[in-house]
Amino acid sequence: MSHKTDIEIAREAHKRPIQEIGAKLGIGSDDLLPYGHDKAKISQSFIDSVQGRDNGKLILVTAINPTPAGEGKTTTTVGLGDGLNAIGKKAAVCIREASLGPNFGMKGGAAGGGYAQIIPMEEMNLHFTGDFHAIxxxxxxxxxxxxxxxxxxxxxxxxxxxxxxxxxxxxxxxxxxxxxxxxxxxxxxxxxxxxxxxxxxxxxxxxxxxxxxxxxxxxxxxxxxxxxxxxxxxxxxxxxxxxxxxxxxxRDAMQPNLVQTLENNPALVHGGPFANIAHGCNSVIATKTALKCADYVVTEAGFGADLGAEKFMNIKCRKAGLAPAAVVVVATVRAMKMNGGVAKADLGSENVEAVQAGCPNLGRHIENLKSFGVPVVVAINHFVTDTEAEVQAVKDYVKTQGSEAILCQHWAKGSEGTKELATRVAEIADADMANFAPLYGDDMPLFEKIETIARRIYRADEVLADKKVRDQLREWEAAGYGELPVCMAKTQYSFSTDPNLRGAPIGHSVPIREVRLSAGAGFVVVICGEIMTMPGLPRNPAAENIRINEEGLVEGLF
Missing domain, CATH: 3.30.1510.10 (Domain 2, N(10)-formyltetrahydrofolate synthetase)
Known part of the structure; x- marks a missing residue:
């Protein structure tokens, strides 16, 4: 068991030249626009040339509501991609680019962790290929x-x-x-x-x-x-x-970026909207390109399934004509315990009752995802402090929800720790069990779309919106924008708009502060509760610990 930091593991990686990674997806070196030796953009001419091909299977990775205990959604996305390649499948990973705001704020980097990472980690978390600067x-x-x-x-x-x-x-x-x-x-x-x-x-x-x-x-x-x-x-x-x-x-920012996992498998990293204030999915052009070049594409949607997965289904899939073949929900024993009322300091000691008490949050997400007509598997992202009894408690609970949970040890073991998950996900995807449909039709009035998400996904009793908000929505409908989907801006920490309300709350209200029309993107942004579209830094931002050390290497970024 390694106790190296993520950044140390990333530095020791045996990177392959990016042309070799492109070759795994059938992309010739003439169609790669290199940024250094380990990152490249995929040319528009290549993307145009593969449009006639069939699509591979799309697999979505989502999670329970995030807790300070950490869930490891990106880590699992990368681990599953590596696992699929390890069992002989041709797979690619598609994730979003990291924003500098959270990097220097609370969250740190966004490239996976342990032995399930995407590299080059430092560049990806800083300026990368300049896409965010261009935007x-x-x-x-x-x-x-x-x-x-x-x-x-x-x-x-x-x-x-x-x-x-x-x-x-x-x-x-x-x-x-x-x-x-x-x-x-x-x-x-x-x-x-x-x-x-x-x-x-x-x-x-x-x-x-x-x-x-x-x-x-x-x-x-x-x-x-x-x-x-x-x-x-x-x-x-x-x-x-x-x-x-x-x-x-x-122009250049539109072209997807190709990088690699620690196990030298292809990863497309492109776009970066947050799932709490935007639609939280990587770019359609990256996902569609990957689907033309790989048999399985593993992508993630930000934060919990109540935000990222809902928007992936109702906005991205609807707009792009995509449909997931399977959905993986990431959960940890630690997060179940936090949802069950255990303080962060006490997560290390065994507490099966707390695990069971926290499981309804996971159950709610499973049920919500199934309502989109997609098969669901739970990935238990393993931590060394987890006991067998705690892991078994999650597995037993998930079985009662008509789904299955598989223990994953990719953080410590890389693809070796996700072969079981990869095998099962590939079986499900190949069986074509999905019967995907978005939650609401285009022709439903805007306010009803908001209510549908609030009731069916958040399990709220009501949506609170004053006359000004309702009038605004009616004006947009009269102007021809009624068929647009809605993009909910809401706290990621809870099904409700109260970040402290963990578990699976019912009977709450969803207050709407304002609505914004994104006519070009093609959705209406609905700002709920206290959520901010410009976050602040915490009392002790991560930036305080980031520096260049004596060897000229970055420290503290992850």
Missing amino acids: TSAHNLLSAMIDNHIYWGNELEIDERRITWRRVMDMNDRALRDNVVGLGGVANGFARQTGFDITVASEVMAILCLADGLEDLQKRLGAMIVAYRRDRTPVYARDLKADGAMTVLL
């Missing part, structure tokens, strides 16, 4: 063009009080949530109130992750609503002639 630049170019248009006479008659387009940056910075811009007199334009969101919450990020090519990208960028006139008619990004230049800035 930030394109978004803020549009911001600058809006204020500039008003400064030069406001030909479009934009109502300065009704500009909905905020600015973004890829950092947790609470001081930027609400600001006044344009102070300092005539030369600096008109003073108005605005604010910043984190880059991953940008509609440009969502569009990059949902567009199927550059033409679609530009069309969607042009369709974004940035403001309203005094007569309440919308002003689009294309009205400001911003869509062309934004597409140019995003």
Whole structure:
């Protein structure tokens, strides 16, 4: 059993040149645009050339609601991908890129852990291939063009009080949530109130992750609503002639990034919307490309299944015409104990009763996922402190839910620890048991879509929304946006909007603070409870422990 840190394990990895990794997916070196020796973008011409092929099987990895005990969703995604390759299957992994905000805030990096990691870990968690910088630049170019248009006479008659387009940056910075811009007199334009969101919450990020090519990208960028006139008619990004230049800035960012796991298997890492405030899935173009090149594609959706998986099914699959063949729910004995009321400090000692008391959170997720018509397997991500009796308690509980739980030891053993899971998942995927359908139809009114998710996924009694919110939704329906799906922005820690309410609560209410129309991305964002689209840093941010050591290596990033 190794006690090396994730970053030490990643550094000792025997990386293969990225051309060799591309070759495993049939991508020639001419179709790879290398960024150094161990990362490359996949060319648009290659993506175009494989469109006639059949798709492989899509496997979604999701999880219970996250706890401070840690669930290991990305680790399991990577472990399952390696496990499938280890049993002789041709598999690829698709995950999202990491945002700098959480890296330097609470969470740390996002590339798996132990012996189930994607490398190069440091670059992936920092600037990688520059995609987030491109998204930030394109978004803020549009911001600058809006204020500039008003400064030069406001030909479009934009109502300065009704500009909905905020600015973004890829950092947790609470001081930027609400600001006044344009102070300092005539030369600096008109003073108005605005604010910043984190880059991953940008509609440009969502569009990059949902567009199927550059033409679609530009069309969607042009369709974004940035403001309203005094007569309440919308002003689009294309009205400001911003869509062309934004597409140019995003041209390279649209191409998926290829990297490798510790076991030298292919991984596509592209896009990075958070699942609590955005749709939480990697890009459609990466997923679809992987499905044309591999027989099995393992992808993850952010946070618990109440957020990431719900949006994967209702937004990503609906928009992209995809359907998962199987879903894996990641759970840990430690997290079950926390849901059962055990304090973090006491997680190390055996407590079968607490495991059983915490299992209903897992059961709720299993039941919710089955309602989409997909077969569900539970992966118990093993920790050294887990006892046999505790693991058995989870297995027994899952059986009562009409599903099965498989112990996975990928963190310590790599693919050797996930062969059983990989074998079972491949069997299920090959059996074509899925009968996938989204939770609601396109034609259901927007407020009813929100209620459907709140009742069927969160198990709430009611949705609380004032007249202003309901009127806004009706206006959008009248304007032709009624068929859009909804993207719930909600705390990840609970089925409810109260982050402290663990387990499987019922009888709660879902209060809606505001709704935002993402007309280009193609969904309505519904902001629930206290969730913020610009997070803050914690009292002791991870950044305090990140440095370059005497050997010139990064320390503290993970």
